[in-house]
Amino acid sequence: MTGPKRVDATRRPIPEATVARLPLYLRALVAIAEGGDATVSSEALAAAAGVTSAKVRKDLSYLGSYGTRGVGYDVWHLIHEVREALGLTQHWSIVIAGIGNLGQALAHYRGFTERGFRVAALVDTDPAKQGMRIEGLVVRPLEDLPELVEDAAIAIGVIATPATAAQSVAERMVEAGLRSILNFAPAVVTVPEGVTVRKVDLAVELQILAYYEQRGADDRPSDVSAGS
């Protein structure tokens, strides 16, 4: 089969809204751990993650009861639990399709590596791009995808192509055995049951901001994040 083994598919599911916040808690917890604190209250974690303390407590309760009343949460233990819940105890390999501006920036992005993802392959249909070396990786033709996925145990595909290519690239990814896709192309991609697509459209983010900018300060929600 494809990619690393899937573990722990037995826990009861965590609400989507909570799943989308767990990475924020993880980021905050790592910063807190680096600051040297051994325990943290829901209040302090909430401040560090940019949410409310009630949310933190409710969200963490879905993982189990890992806090101590009167004291707070053990930072390292909680980091472990959150990483486990998110499936980050293993490292994941990703392939980036479309080595234009954005694809190249993603290939160079240190943040992925720092947080446990390995950019294991780069593909592009354009022969002019093929053979390019980025961060020690050679850009390969899209046709090589099945082989690359197999050899590097890749589990996640990232689409950074123009909109017109997105659907066909997604289909190739699914054929190659990928079940999780992050789509940066400004296009809807349709995939079979059992495949998860998450989409990020940079211009859409600006358009949403434009709405609140245009409306002025009236009903402005001060934090309009990206989630679910």
Next chain:
Amino acid sequence: MTGPKRVDATRRPIPEATVARLPLYLRALVAIAEGGDATVSSEALAAAAGVTSAKVRKDLSYLGSYGTRGVGYDVWHLIHEVREALGLTQHWSIVIAGIGNLGQALAHYRGFTERGFRVAALVDTDPAKQGMRIEGLVVRPLEDLPELVEDAAIAIGVIATPATAAQSVAERMVEAGLRSILNFAPAVVTVPEGVTVRKVDLAVELQILAYYEQRGADDRPSDVSAGS
């Protein structure tokens, strides 16, 4: 004051979830218009935008009643209404702070221009970056922000710095008069009332995908988009 005039702050507010989808409808509508169709049903628009038809109808009803029963929506009229609701009848100028990998990719990104945003300035604290020319723009020191915002009527700031710099850059942006910020840095930024921050953390998106990948096909929501 700062940036283009704010118009139409008088309409009743549109639900956040709807605001986050309007750009998707706009994208789909433009594609449909290019395909030559003059009218579109909620069903067809839903398919093109990757949502359900009930959502389309409910969402569009917040803008007013622009459809014709038995027929559908006039594509061009609807494009106009959606653009107006989002405040996209005017063009918006943006400044990108942090000209590393991601900042450079964003500066080159054609998608912004195509959808009505103008990258009007680039800033970085690093003297080695200052003076660089990208797409005809010279990278300026962060200190020049107030002047740049004023001169180019910039309304939106984009943070593409490392996490450590994000908060201080956000503060400079607010001081310079910006009220809308898109934050790509993996850090929480705190801003005063009346300022809107929207955050996109690329590694967080992968972490969310990792959760669903790890869980396997059980409760996998096939579309887990980024929104609100």
Next chain:
DNA sequence: TGTTGTGAAAAGTTTCACAGCT
């Protein structure tokens, strides 16, 4: 006839507030 627009029901999410435990 075909499709919108929308009340009403259902589902999901957030907030409240406090009992329960350390």
Next chain:
DNA sequence: AGCTGTGAAACTTTTCACAACA
């Protein structure tokens, strides 16, 4: 005394289903 964990209430969002109407 302090902070978690959680039912219950409030709110938001989605879905349903159908009357209204071109």
